[in-house]
Amino acid sequence: DAGVTQSPTHLIKTRGQQVTLRCSPKSGHDTVSWYQQALGQGPQFIFQYYEEEERQRGNFPDRFSGHQFPNYSSELNVNALLLGDSALYLCASSNLGLAATYEQYFGPGTRLTVT
């Protein structure tokens, strides 16, 4: 059973560019959450997708957007990249039907470097 997978592993972009990160949830999971982890910090919640819609959002600007596909996979898009967007981006999946456990499974992350 494959866990949560993310691609690419590493990415280098220039300020002002746009980037798309991808996530496939754990088998049987229908909900995907995205987190940003800056160096030396704990992960910060960006947003969550369920049934192809953004279900809740953290304190991130509109430059951060996402999408969920019918197969539950998800994309995170960041426009007009800033140096401060350099971070590890983590995807986590869960099953909303089991929300009472609030258990999320994390992928290995995508390391984004903005130069």
Next chain:
Amino acid sequence: AQSVTQLDSHVSVSEGTPVLLRCNYSSSYSPSLFWYVQHPNKGLQLLLKYTSAATLVKGINGFEAEFKKSETSFHLTKPSAHMSDAAEYFCVVSERNTDKLIFGTGTRLQVFP
């Protein structure tokens, strides 16, 4: 708003000695609390979770944590450290009625031979 405070940014222990990683939470209700571990260049792994059942929670790899409402604490312990325990540990609270996770700033555990 819910939050967690990890009281130590770094903890160093010798192999075979006990581990104590401290976490205090802030919440106006009974929260769901978690400990996650992050090894270098790897994703976050759930060690254990508290969801208003037994206050002493046992997790993987010999770790356990005790929920103490009176002290608003959820400290992580292990009787005997192993070299493979060296990693970053995060105390986490979930926002009420959601599965949005709020992370602490992390504690780096070093284990010396």
